Amino acid sequence: MVTEQMGAARTPGRPRSEKAEKAIIDAAIDMLAEGSGVAELSIEAIAARAGVGKTTIYRRWSSKEDLVVDALxxxxxxxxxxxxxxxxxxxxxxxxxxxxESHNRRTRCIMNIALSESERFPHLARRFREIAVRPRREALREVIQRGVDSGELRPDVDVEVAMAALSGAMLFFTKWRDNDDELPADLADRIADQILAGLRP
Amino acid sequence: MVTEQMGAARTPGRPRSEKAEKAIIDAAIDMLAEGSGVAELSIEAIAARAGVGKTTIYRRWSSKEDLVVDALxxxxxxxxxxxxxxxxxxxxxxxxxxxxESHNRRTRCIMNIALSESERFPHLARRFREIAVRPRREALREVIQRGVDSGELRPDVDVEVAMAALSGAMLFFTKWRDNDDELPADLADRIADQILAGLRP
Known part of the structure; x- marks a missing residue:
């Protein structure tokens, strides 16, 4: 679902335009999932796939990149x-x-494409970080900071490095593993236990 | 430099063929750096760019994917x-x-492309992991294992998670940062200190 915070400015949703919006987002996602790079995507092709006119898209998104950000x-x-x-x-x-999240092959594929485009489409990468990456990181930062404030973690914890170690360890397994083995079911517990061991008083 | 371990079977190098090999690798890298995906790369185009015949390429690499692996x-x-x-x-x-390594924008760009292609070119991703990723991980695993064996680290250290936390934390900063700030010069020390704190007896 697209929530208000996600997109560029757009007109208030009515049932019909919400349906069109969903069709447009779905079309963009489908095309990315089929391996289309952002460069190859066109508003024209997305409109055709979604069964809407190009103006319907331009009424909601000021550019292809903003649409891709919302889709991602x-x-x-x-x-x-x-x-x-x-x-x-x-x-x-x-x-x-x-x-x-990493179990969804389609999501993984599309995120890979988005990541690979970040050098070519810096605006896309920046917006995506703002609306999809940063809120998650802030949530984790708060968890660690609350632990420091409550005394559950040491006062001198390097919060940035702690966040990077926790998220990075999981990303290392989900994105950077060097084999195709199933991930262990207790991976989250193992990462939490080992890294938090270094952060406690 | 291409070392013996890296490629598919090939004829022993003579000065002239080494020069051709370098030209071919450079051509492939240049085209990837310009944003060409692996799908768009063709042996024909690489040969033309390198100023060699297609058979010169096929004498060394059995497929485009093997060539890209060596180039990466x-x-x-x-x-x-x-x-x-x-x-x-x-x-x-x-x-x-x-x-x-992450400071090299060109390398980053090309690695991003390679990563984004891993779903479409599983052989490429697998070979790349074998020749470029796994040896690095083994080197880090050895460092941690030696620390466990010598008593510098706890005997119950979860070696897989420790590797993931160390490498993942650095990757988190170099690949997934949510801003464009310069990375701190003492980042390696900070990551090592905080994570190793949880691994010591």
Whole structure:
């Protein structure tokens, strides 16, 4: 679902235009999933695939890149609730959600394409980071900072490095593994336990 | 430089064929750097760019994918010497080399392309992991294992997770940062210190 925060300015949604919006987003995602790079995508082709006119697209998005950003953002799983009592439990929830997301082959494929385009389409990469990456990181940062504030973690914890170690360890397994083995079911727990061991008083 | 281990079977190098080989690899890298995906690359176009005949390429590589693997492998920095007395020093050398490599915009761009193609060209991704990724990981695994064996690290260290946390943390900064700030010069030290703190007895 596309929420208000995600896109460029657009007119208030009515049922009919919401349906068109979904068709447009779906068309863009399908084409990316089929291996189309951002450069090869055109508003014309997306419109044809979605069964709408080009002006319907331009009414909602000022550029192809903004449309792709919204399309990619719909693929991200929602941030899990991080309201458990302990840092460990919140970190495990966060990491488990990352692992879950990585199981979707289609999502992985599309994200790979988006990543590969970041040098060619810096605006796209920047917007995607703003609306899809940064809110997740802030959520994790808060979890760690709350742990520092409550004394569950050491006061001198390097919060940036702690975030990078937790997320990076999971990404290392989900994106950078050097084999095609199944990921262990307790991966989130193992990462949380080992890294948090270095952050406790 | 292309070393023997890297490629498919090929005839022993003579000065003239080495020169041709370098021209072919350079042509493939240039085309990837210009944004050509692997699908768009053709042996024909690479041959034309390198100023050699197609048979010169086919004499060395059995497929376009094998050629691309060798081309990508030449872009990886060599694994640093990991013969220091402490785990910490070896880890810092390893991470600093990763950070160094990430500064090369051209390398980053080409690696992004390679990554994005891994779903479409599984053979390419597999070979690249074998010749360029796995040897690095084994080198880091050895450093950690030596630390466990010597008692510098705890005997119950989860070696897989420790590797993922160290490399993943650096990748998180070099590949997935959510801003364009310069990376801190002491990043390798910070990552090593915080993660190793959780691995010591």
């Amino acid at each position: 953002a719909t693929l991200k799983a929602p941030i899990p609730e991080l309201d458990a009592a302990t840092v460990r439990e919140n970190v495990v929830r966060y990491l488990a959600a990352m692992q879950q | 492998a030449t872009l990886k920095a060599p694994i640093p010497e990991l013969d220091a007395a402490t785990v910490r020093e070896n880890v810092v050398r390893y991470l600093a080399a990763m950070q160094q």
